Amino acid sequence: MFKIRDITITGAAITREIRYSIISLGIALLANGYAIVKYQAGWGELITQLPFVLALALVLYLIAAALRLLFHSLRWIAAAAWRKK
Amino acid sequence: MKGIMTGAGSGLMLASAPWLKVFSGKAAAPSALERVRLGIIGVGDRGSALLQNIQAFALPLNVEIAAICDNYEPNYQRALELTAGKAAGYRDYRRLLERTDLDGVVVATPLHVHAPVTLDALQAGQQVFCEKSMARTLDDSKAMYDLHRRTGRILQVGHQRLFSPIYLDAMKKIRSGELGQITHIRGYWHRNSDWRRPVPAGRPDLERKINWRLYTEYSAGLFTELMSHQLQVASWIKGMQPVSVVANGGLIYWKGKREVYDHVAALFTYPDDAQFIYDSINSNKHYGVEEQIFGSRGTLELEVNKIYAETPPAPPAIRQLVHDLEEDLFATIPIGGASWVPETAVRSEGGYITGNYRMDETRLQLEAFVGYIRAGQAPEELTRQAYYATVWSLLAEEAARTGARLKLEERYHV
Numbered sequence: 001m002f003k004i005r006d007i008t009i010t011g012a013a014i015t016r017e018i019r020y021s022i023i024s025l026g027i028a029l030l031a032n033g034y035a036i037v038k039y040q041a042g043w044g045e046l047i048t049q050l051p052f053v054l055a056l057a058l059v060l061y062l063i064a065a066a067l068r069l070l071f072h073s074l075r076w077i078a079a080a081a082w083r084k085k
Numbered sequence: 086m087k088g089i090m091t092g093a094g095s096g097l098m099l100a101s102a103p104w105l106k107v108f109s110g111k112a113a114a115p116s117a118l119e120r121v122r123l124g125i126i127g128v129g130d131r132g133s134a135l136l137q138n139i140q141a142f143a144l145p146l147n148v149e150i151a152a153i154c155d156n157y158e159p160n161y162q163r164a165l166e167l168t169a170g171k172a173a174g175y176r177d178y179r180r181l182l183e184r185t186d187l188d189g190v191v192v193a194t195p196l197h198v199h200a201p202v203t204l205d206a207l208q209a210g211q212q213v214f215c216e217k218s219m220a221r222t223l224d225d226s227k228a229m230y231d232l233h234r235r236t237g238r239i240l241q242v243g244h245q246r247l248f249s250p251i252y253l254d255a256m257k258k259i260r261s262g263e264l265g266q267i268t269h270i271r272g273y274w275h276r277n278s279d280w281r282r283p284v285p286a287g288r289p290d291l292e293r294k295i296n297w298r299l300y301t302e303y304s305a306g307l308f309t310e311l312m313s314h315q316l317q318v319a320s321w322i323k324g325m326q327p328v329s330v331v332a333n334g335g336l337i338y339w340k341g342k343r344e345v346y347d348h349v350a351a352l353f354t355y356p357d358d359a360q361f362i363y364d365s366i367n368s369n370k371h372y373g374v375e376e377q378i379f380g381s382r383g384t385l386e387l388e389v390n391k392i393y394a395e396t397p398p399a400p401p402a403i404r405q406l407v408h409d410l411e412e413d414l415f416a417t418i419p420i421g422g423a424s425w426v427p428e429t430a431v432r433s434e435g436g437y438i439t440g441n442y443r444m445d446e447t448r449l450q451l452e453a454f455v456g457y458i459r460a461g462q463a464p465e466e467l468t469r470q471a472y473y474a475t476v477w478s479l480l481a482e483e484a485a486r487t488g489a490r491l492k493l494e495e496r497y498h499v
Binding site: 031032034035036038039041045048049052053056 | 399401402403404405406407
């Protein structure tokens with residue numbers, strides 16, 4: 001039988017993810033404001049489109065997470081290849 | 086009943102539908118209302134449906150179905166059962182009309198019998214509700230209208246869309262200018278059936294009696310049984326009557342099983358050159374029934390309670406931004422080929438004409454009839470619209486038969 005390793009989620013890791021979430025939300029909110037100006041919509045959409053903005057922030061966060069995962073995976077592979085040498 | 090007059094704009098409602106005035110007063114307690122006694126002549130499919138609608142409001146509106154009449158025994162027996170034997174039964178409508186205690190009669194016989202029964206009822210001093218269309222011939226229709234005017238008795242005809250909250254709210258929007266200029270109306274009624282009712286085994290003599298709608302002696306088929314409803318709506322919306330009609334008809338699919346056409350098409354022209362284009366078929370039901378009202382600023386689909394702005398409102402800005410980014414990133418790059426993009430239908434969900442759609446217009450028109458009986462009169466516009474819907478439907482049948490473009494002779498104008 002396989003044994004699942006214990007994983008420790010550090011405070012630093014949580015803080016990092018919160019930072020990324022805030023950045024994603026900030027970008028989504030700025031995009032909403034930019035769109036309102038560009039398409040001459042009403043400023044009420046800052047509030048009425050919050051659900052869509054939150055969904056957009058989630059998508060941005062997931063894209064960033066995927067890119068970070070890819071980056072760290074490539075770095076790990078490179079380090080493993082170097083160690084073998 | 087009161088709900089039909091809710092909301093601001095009831096003045097506008099009354100302007101486009103003065104027959105609703107009967108609903109604008111304060112509802113009285115049943116005991117305060119003088120009892121209205123009705124007789125129903127013709128209790129087949131439609132007649133028994135009307136009977137049950139009347140029963141639904143009989144108690145609160147103090148209405149009694151005092152008599153029923155039918156010369157087809159199964160219908161006669163069914164009607165007596167529906168009234169739990171409380172209504173007196175007649176097999177000859179003339180015996181029913183001899184009663185002096187009735188306040189009104191409902192006529193739901195086959196079309197070719199509408200005229201003799203209604204004329205006799207008006208002569209007997211009855212207030213009359215007659216199912217649509219008015220009569221089988223132009224002369225009979227005119228005779229009914231003229232006698233109604235001469236006697237001053239009510240003649241209400243069963244065009245229930247005149248009482249539908251959807252159609253009434255649509256009329257408010259049209260009259261307010263929200264749809265712009267109404268330039269074109271299209272109607273259709275598509276079914277996939279032979280339109281037959283079962284005939285008892287071993288009784289071929291009942292074929293024409295039961296399936297009267299299929300024989301030209303008794304009915305104009307799709308023109309009078311279906312189109313007249315939608316033609317009435319089109320003329321009501323335009324606020325005018327057609328000036329001419331061309332039509333075509335064919336027996337294409339249900340050959341050998343009927344005399345009336347099973348596929349018809351008609352084109353009515355109005356004084357302002359707007360057109361009402363109509364078709365009705367019996368071999369495909371995909372598109373069902375609809376009246377499409379095309380205005381310069383919007384479109385209505387009345388049977389499904391939908392309204393569409395000609396220029397749909399723009400989506401929220403953030404969604405437009407995301408959409409534009411997606412287009413920029415993922416749109417294919419055309420390499421040669423046609424650059425023309427076809428003008429396909431506008432894909433907009435639109436909105437609802439009214440949220441007040443649960444009221445049954447068949448019941449509302451019968452409630453109104455009771456109200457008119459109590460008032461002693463009904464708005465003339467009701468009868469006039471029904472008359473013109475009938476005569477123009479009959480003209481369409483003749484146009485299909487002759488291939489001619491027909492106008493209504495002056496002697497039939499009212």
